[in-house]
Amino acid sequence: MTRIFAAMFGFRSIVYKEFLHIQRDPTTLIFALMTPMVQLMLFGYAINFDVRHISTVVVDMDKSRESREYVQKLQNTEYLTVTHYVATPTEAQKMLSRGDARVAIVIPPDFSMLYGTSTRPTVHVMVDGSDSQVATPARAAFQSAPSAAGGVNAGQGVDARITVLFNPQMRTQVYTIPGLVGVILQLITVSLTAFSLVRERENGSLEQLMVSPVGKLGLILGKLLPYSLLATFEFVTVLTIGHFLFNVPIHGSVVLLFVLSVPFIVAALSMGLVISTFAQNQAQALQMTMLTVMPSILLSGYIAPRDTLPGFLLVISDLLPVTFYMQIIRGIIVRGAGFTDLLAPISSLIVISFVLLAAATIRFRKSVE
Amino acid sequence: MAEPTMPAIELNLLTKRFGDTTAVDALSFAVHKGTIFGFLGPNGSGKSTCIRMLCGLLEPTSGSATVNGFDIVRESESVKRSIGYMNQSFSLYRDLTVDENLSFFGGIYGLRGEQLQRRKADVVELVGIGRYLTRQSGKLSGGWRQRLALAVALLHEPEVVFLDEPTAGIDPVARRDLWDLLFSLAGAGKTLFVTTHYMDEAERCNEIAYIYLAKLMVRGTPQELKRLPELSPPGTRRVSVACVKPAMALGVLKSLPFVQDATLVEAEIHLLVEATSKDQDVVDALEIAGLRAEGIREIEPSLEDVFVTVTRNLEKGAKR
Numbered sequence: 151m152t153r154i155f156a157a158m159f160g161f162r163s164i165v166y167k168e169f170l171h172i173q174r175d176p177t178t179l180i181f182a183l184m185t186p187m188v189q190l191m192l193f194g195y196a197i198n199f200d201v202r203h204i205s206t207v208v209v210d211m212d213k214s215r216e217s218r219e220y221v222q223k224l225q226n227t228e229y230l231t232v233t234h235y236v237a238t239p240t241e242a243q244k245m246l247s248r249g250d251a252r253v254a255i256v257i258p259p260d261f262s263m264l265y266g267t268s269t270r271p272t273v274h275v276m277v278d279g280s281d282s283q284v285a286t287p288a289r290a291a292f293q294s295a296p297s298a299a300g301g302v303n304a305g306q307g308v309d310a311r312i313t314v315l316f317n318p319q320m321r322t323q324v325y326t327i328p329g330l331v332g333v334i335l336q337l338i339t340v341s342l343t344a345f346s347l348v349r350e351r352e353n354g355s356l357e358q359l360m361v362s363p364v365g366k367l368g369l370i371l372g373k374l375l376p377y378s379l380l381a382t383f384e385f386v387t388v389l390t391i392g393h394f395l396f397n398v399p400i401h402g403s404v405v406l407l408f409v410l411s412v413p414f415i416v417a418a419l420s421m422g423l424v425i426s427t428f429a430q431n432q433a434q435a436l437q438m439t440m441l442t443v444m445p446s447i448l449l450s451g452y453i454a455p456r457d458t459l460p461g462f463l464l465v466i467s468d469l470l471p472v473t474f475y476m477q478i479i480r481g482i483i484v485r486g487a488g489f490t491d492l493l494a495p496i497s498s499l500i501v502i503s504f505v506l507l508a509a510a511t512i513r514f515r516k517s518v519e
Numbered sequence: 520m521a522e523p524t525m526p527a528i529e530l531n532l533l534t535k536r537f538g539d540t541t542a543v544d545a546l547s548f549a550v551h552k553g554t555i556f557g558f559l560g561p562n563g564s565g566k567s568t569c570i571r572m573l574c575g576l577l578e579p580t581s582g583s584a585t586v587n588g589f590d591i592v593r594e595s596e597s598v599k600r601s602i603g604y605m606n607q608s609f610s611l612y613r614d615l616t617v618d619e620n621l622s623f624f625g626g627i628y629g630l631r632g633e634q635l636q637r638r639k640a641d642v643v644e645l646v647g648i649g650r651y652l653t654r655q656s657g658k659l660s661g662g663w664r665q666r667l668a669l670a671v672a673l674l675h676e677p678e679v680v681f682l683d684e685p686t687a688g689i690d691p692v693a694r695r696d697l698w699d700l701l702f703s704l705a706g707a708g709k710t711l712f713v714t715t716h717y718m719d720e721a722e723r724c725n726e727i728a729y730i731y732l733a734k735l736m737v738r739g740t741p742q743e744l745k746r747l748p749e750l751s752p753p754g755t756r757r758v759s760v761a762c763v764k765p766a767m768a769l770g771v772l773k774s775l776p777f778v779q780d781a782t783l784v785e786a787e788i789h790l791l792v793e794a795t796s797k798d799q800d801v802v803d804a805l806e807i808a809g810l811r812a813e814g815i816r817e818i819e820p821s822l823e824d825v826f827v828t829v830t831r832n833l834e835k836g837a838k839r
Contacts, residue, residue: 353610353612353613354606354608354609355610355612357576357606358610358611358624358671359627361574361576361599361602361604362599362624362627362628363596363600363628363629364627
C-alpha cells in the first residue's frame with residue numbers, strides 16, 4: 151500500500167502543472183483539437199465516390215428532335231451533364247485529352263431515320279479512362295438501367311458502342327501512380343522547408359546570420375536550392391519506379407512534365423517557407439505541415455474526382471498547387487496531352503506558385519527583421 | 520598618449536521605443552578604440568536592444584549612432600562588415616564541425632580560397648581550438664564553444680567586436696582564459712563592447728556604462744565610478760568586518776542604528792556606517808550577540824556597491 155502511495159507521489163501537482171502548460175501554449179491545443187474536426191469534414195465531404203454530372207461533349211450530326219430527346223434522356227440519368235457541343239469527332243476527342251470533358255457522344259446523321267426501327271442507330275461513345283471512378287458511372291449511363299427521372303430507359307432502342315480511351319484496361323495504377331508523384335513531391339518539399347527557418351530561430355543561428363552581411367535573397371535562395379535538388383531527385387525516382395515497377399506507360403512528353411514540375415516545386419517550397427515563418431517552434435511546424443497534407447490528398451482530385459466536392463471545398467481545392475499539378479501530370483502521362491492541351495491548369499499553377507513565392511518572400515523578410 | 524582619433528562607437532541620443540515602452544532612452548556616449556567597454560545593467564534594462572541597434576539589426580526610433588564611423592541606419596551593411604558578434608547563447612551550427620562552422624561563416628563574410636584558409640588558421644591559433652577542428656561543435660564543452668564563437672566573430676578581422684554575456688554559464692577557468700584572450704585582442708587594437716553580470720569582469724573593463732530602466736545611470740572607469748559622491752554620502756564610511764559565523768553576524772549588524780547598509784562579501788561583512796560611529800561599537804554589538812569580531816578595516820566601495828547604490832537611489836526617487 152505504501153509502495154503504491156510512494157509511486158503516485160506528486161500526481162496532483164503534475165496534473166496541475168500539465169494544465170498550466172496547455173493553457174500557456176494555446177496554439178498547440180487549438181491545432182490538436184481542430185485537426186480531427188478538419189479531418190472529419192474532409193473525409194466526410196471529399197471522399198464521395200458517387201460520381202454524378204460527368205462533363206460530356208456531344209457531336210450531333212443528325213440535329214433532329216430524336217437526337218435531342220436522346221441526349222436529354224441521357225442527361226436525365228444524372229450521370230452525365232452536357233457541357234459542350236462540337237462539330238466533329240476529332241474536336242470531341244481533343245476535348246477529352248485536354249480534360250475539358252470526360253465523355254464524348256457522337257450521334258450519326260442517320261440517327262432519326264433508324265430510331266424506332268428494328269435496325270437500332272449506332273452511337274459512338276468515347277470515355278476518358280484515366281480515372282476509373284469517372285469511367286465506370288459514365289458507362290452506366292448507357293446501360294439499360296431505368297433512370298431516376300420518369301423511368302424511361304435511355305439505352306433503349308440505341309446501340310451505344312463505348313470506347314475507353316487512354317487507359318482501356320482501366321487499371322487503377324495508371325491513374326493513381328501519376329497522382330501519387332504529385333502528392334509525394336509536395337509532401338517532401340513542404341516538410342523539408344517547413345523546418346528550415348524555425349530551426350535557425352530556435353538555436354539562435356538566425357541572429358548570427360543577421361549580423362553578417364548575408365543578403366536576404368542569398369539566404370532564401372541558398373536555403374531553397376538544396377531542397378529543390380532533393381525534390382527533383384525524388385521526382386525522377388518515383389516516376390521511374392512507377393513506370394518500370396508498376397508498369398505505368400508515359401504517353402506524353404517527359405521533358406514537358408519535367409519543365410512543368412519546376413513551378414510546382416517552387417510553389418511547394420514556398421508553402422513550406424511560409425509555414426516556417428509562422429511556426430514558433432519545430433512542433434508547430436510539424437503540425438502545420440500535417441495540416442496541408444490532408445487536403446492535398448483529399449481535395450486535389452487524387453482520391454476522389456473533384457466533380458463531387460461541395461462548393462467551399464472546391465475553393466480550397468482551387469488554391470492548392472497540387473490540384474493543378476495533378477491535372478497536368480495525369481494529362482501528360484495518361485492522356486498524352488501536350489502543352490496547348492493543358493494551358494488552363496498550367497496557367498493556374500504558375501499564378502499560384504508566383505503568389506506563394508511572393509507570400510514567402512514577404513513573410514521571410516518580416517520574420518528576419 | 521594616443522593621438523585623438525574618431526571613436527570606435529558613438530551614440531547620440533539613441534532611442535528605441537516598442538509601442539508605449541521605451542527600451543532604450545536617449546543614450547549618448549562614446550567608446551574609444553582599443554578599449555574593453557563594459558556595458559552593464561540588469562536583465563531587461565535595454566542592453567540587448569541597444570546592441571541590436573548598434574549591429575544594424577534594429578532601426579532606432581530616434582537619435583543616431585556610428586560604429587567604425589558608419590551610420591547604423593544609412594550604412595548598416597558597412598557596419599555589419601566591420602563588426603564581430605558573439606551571442607550569450609551558443610548560436611553556431613551544432614551539427615557542423617568546428618572547421619565547417621569556420622568555413623561557413625568565413626564564406627558569408629566573403630572570405631575565399633587562400634585568404635579564408637589563412638584567416639581560419641589565424642583564429643584557430645588565437646583561441647587554441649586546433650585539436651578540436653573535426654569535432655561537431657554541439658559536442659564541445661561550454662568553454663570551447665564560446666572560444667569557437669569568438670573565433671567566428673574574429674574571422675573577418677572586425678575592428679569592433681560585440682560580446683553579449685560571452686561568459687554566461689561557463690566554468691571559472693574557461694572564463695579566465697576567455698578574458699585573457701580579450702585582453703590580448705584589446706592590446707592588438709580591437710575595440711570590445713562587452714555585457715556581463717560578473718563584477719570581477721566589470722573590474723577588468725577600461726570603461727563602464729551602467730544602464731537601468733533604459734537610461735544611462737553612470738559612466739566612467741571602474742576607479743571613477745567607485746569615487747562617485749553618492750557612494751560615500753557625507754558623514755559615512757565603509758568598513759569590512761571579519762568575524763566567526765558571518766551570516767549570523769550580518770543579521771545583528773543590520774539592526775544597528777548607525778549601520779546604513781550591510782552585505783556579505785567573501786566571508787566578511789561590508790558595512791556602510793555613520794562616520795561618527797567607532798569600530799569598537801561594532802565589536803561590542805557582536806559580543807552582546809555572542810559573536811567575536813576578528814578584525815575591522817576601512818575599505819573602498821566595490822563596483823557592486825556602485826550599481827546597488829545607483830539602482831536603489833533611483834528606486835527611492837521613483838517611490839517618492
